[in-house]
Each structure stands twice: as structure tokens, then as C-alpha cells.
Amino acid sequence: MPPRTVKMAIANTLEDLSKQDFEKFRHQLLDRREQPRVRRNMVEDKNFLDVTDVLVSTFTESGALRVAVEILRQIGCNEEAQTLAARPSAGAIMVGKEMAPKTIRKAIADALEDLSKDNFDKFCRQLLDRREEPRVRRNKVEGKSFLDIADILVSTFTERRAVTVTAELLKQIDCHCEADSLEDDVREETPPPSQPGPSDTSLQFVEKHKVELFKRVSNTAPILDELFDKNVLQPEIYEKIRALATSQEKMREIYLCCLKGGEACKNILYEILERNEPYLIADLKEKK
Structure with a gap:
């Protein structure tokens, strides 16, 4: 008889759990802090086959096996965890392979998918109401799905700025938890900012390229917010700058x-x- 696949082994293990233990498994899966995270609407009220599909599609087969064994142990199902981990070829799968990281586009799509219909509509309206450039046209947003909106955000703002814009809009519609979760999801995907070279310090850089910065930085909201948070701008100055037209x-x-x-x-x-304009900064650094 051919060996069982990883997906089948996980499904059979979950099917054998008591109703109470299966509920514990789903709850523990949602409580995982490590990336990638599983969204609530992908797990709640789902059966063992659905949860197995979610595990494999989120973590890949090797990652799903590790996560399933880990969660089974956490809920006290040690015998089931040991049996699953000991399946043929599991040892090779359990060692040395990394789970595929979640892409920024997928993280944004997941955040939008988790919104209620009312909040998703609010998000779309808020996106259309943005005053900063580049603006998003109405015909690109109206009647579109969360996947379409994620594509539009990335294609309009680039991946890194799309995260900033999405989190900003989520906070504006009072979806702070979703905004925080999105930022957590992509934090590990964002490389640390490069440091200025010895011949071009940060102070010299800002002075040297100020005209280009005036022209090419279009999304000033997160820059203003960070300067305000760091007490560089006082409240009245912050509000005065926000009120400017361009x-x-x-x-x-x-x-x-x-x-x-x-x-x-x-x-x-x-x-x-x-942090907010990495591609622009990199481009300016290349100029003599």
C-alpha cells in the first residue's frame, strides 16, 4: 500500500481527536505568535479536512507537520503528536526545512479578508479619499474583492509603502488590531535600513538631496506622524503641515x-x- 501523504497523515490525526481536543487545537493554532499567522475566519467552524488544508497551504507540507506536532503537544495530546511525528519520512521532513515566508502582498490580502463587509467598504472609501499622491482611481476600487484591492495597493505604492498605507487606512477606520497584526506579519520581511556611507552622512544626504525629496516624496503622512511621535514637531506645527494642500x-x-x-x-x-522611502533613498544614493 502506498505511504500516506503528509496532508493525509495530519487529517487522520485531527479526525481522531475528541471534539474538545479538536477545539483546543484550533484555538491554539489561532494563538500562534510566530509567522506566518493563521486568520480566524480560516479556522472557525471548520472541520478537520478544512483545518488540514489551511495548515498545508499556510506552512507548506513540511511546515504543517511541524506546526501540527507542536500544537498537539501544547494541548496535551502527546501520544498523537508522537505518532504523527513518527510517520514514515517524517524525520526528514521535520529537520532542516524552513517554512515559506508570507509575502507582503499576501499579508495585505489576509488583513483585508479578515475585515467585516462594513469595514472593508469603509477601507475602500478611505482609500479613495486619500489626498496624498499617488491617488487611487474610483474605477480601480469599486466592486473589487480584497485580492483586487491588495493588488492595487502594491502596484500603486510598491510593496513596502503599500503596507504603510494599508496600516494607516486601517487605523483611520478604527481597525487598530488589524493594522498592528499586518505590521507584525511583514516586520520580518522588511530588511533593516541601510546606513549612509562614510562620505555621505545622513546630515549631508538630506541637505544635498532636499529638492529631490520635496518633489518625489508623495506620502508624507507616516513621516509627519513619526516626527510628531519623536517630538520633533509640536502639535500646532504638525496640524499646520497636515493642512497644506500638496x-x-x-x-x-x-x-x-x-x-x-x-x-x-x-x-x-x-x-x-x-524606513518609508527606501527605493527613493537608494536611487538618490546612486546619484553623484
Whole structure:
């Protein structure tokens, strides 16, 4: 008889659990803090076959086996965990393979999928109401699914900025938990900002490229927010800049305020730009 597949082995193990233990398994799966995370609507009220499919599609077969064994042990089903881990070829699967990381596009799609219909509609309206450039056209959003919106966000803002915009919009519609979860999902995918070279310090960089920064930084909201959080901008200045009509005006005022604040403030501005505009900063670094 041919050996069972990993998916079949996991499904059979979950099928053999008592109703109470299966509920514990699903609850523990949702409580996992490690990435990638499983969304609630993918697990709640699902049967053992559905949960098996979710495990394999989220973690790959090798990862699903490890996660299933780990959760079984956590809920006290040690015998079932041992049996599953001891299946033929499981040893080779359990050792040395990494789970495929979740892509940024998928993380955004998952966050949008978890929204209620009402909150998803609010998100779409808020996206259309954004004043910063680049703007999203109405015909790209109306009547679209969460997958379509995720594609539009990434294609419009690039992957890294799409996360910032999505989290910002989620917070604006009071979906703070979903925004935090999204940022947690992609944190491990985001490389640390590169450091300025010895011949081009952060202070020199901001001064040298200020005109390009005025022209090309379009999404100033997260930059303003971080400067405010770090006490570089006082509340009245923050509100004054937010009220300006164009991103160019906002960026110019941000620069002038940081200039008045001295070297420390310009250095903070550079670090914020590194996080929020990595591709622009990289492009400017290549220019002589």
C-alpha cells in the first residue's frame, strides 16, 4: 500500500481527536505568535479536512507537520503528536526545512479578508479619499474583492509603502488590531535600513538631496506622524503641515522644521525617510 501523504497523515490525526481536543487545537493554532499567522475566519467552524488544508497551504507540507506536532503537544495530546511525528519520512521532513515566508502582498490580502463587509467598504472609501499622491482611481476600487484591492495597493505604492498605507487606512477606520497584526506579519520581511556611507552622512544626504525629496516624496503622512511621535514637531506645527494642500509643500515645511531643530532632527528625518522611502533613498544614493 502506498505511504500516506503528509496532508493525509495530519487529517487522520485531527479526525481522531475528541471534539474538545479538536477545539483546543484550533484555538491554539489561532494563538500562534510566530509567522506566518493563521486568520480566524480560516479556522472557525471548520472541520478537520478544512483545518488540514489551511495548515498545508499556510506552512507548506513540511511546515504543517511541524506546526501540527507542536500544537498537539501544547494541548496535551502527546501520544498523537508522537505518532504523527513518527510517520514514515517524517524525520526528514521535520529537520532542516524552513517554512515559506508570507509575502507582503499576501499579508495585505489576509488583513483585508479578515475585515467585516462594513469595514472593508469603509477601507475602500478611505482609500479613495486619500489626498496624498499617488491617488487611487474610483474605477480601480469599486466592486473589487480584497485580492483586487491588495493588488492595487502594491502596484500603486510598491510593496513596502503599500503596507504603510494599508496600516494607516486601517487605523483611520478604527481597525487598530488589524493594522498592528499586518505590521507584525511583514516586520520580518522588511530588511533593516541601510546606513549612509562614510562620505555621505545622513546630515549631508538630506541637505544635498532636499529638492529631490520635496518633489518625489508623495506620502508624507507616516513621516509627519513619526516626527510628531519623536517630538520633533509640536502639535500646532504638525496640524499646520497636515493642512497644506500638496505633498511638495508638506515636505518642504518638514525639511525646514528639521533644519531649525538642528543636526539631531535632520538625522531623525533621514532615518524616517530610510524606513518609508527606501527605493527613493537608494536611487538618490546612486546619484553623484
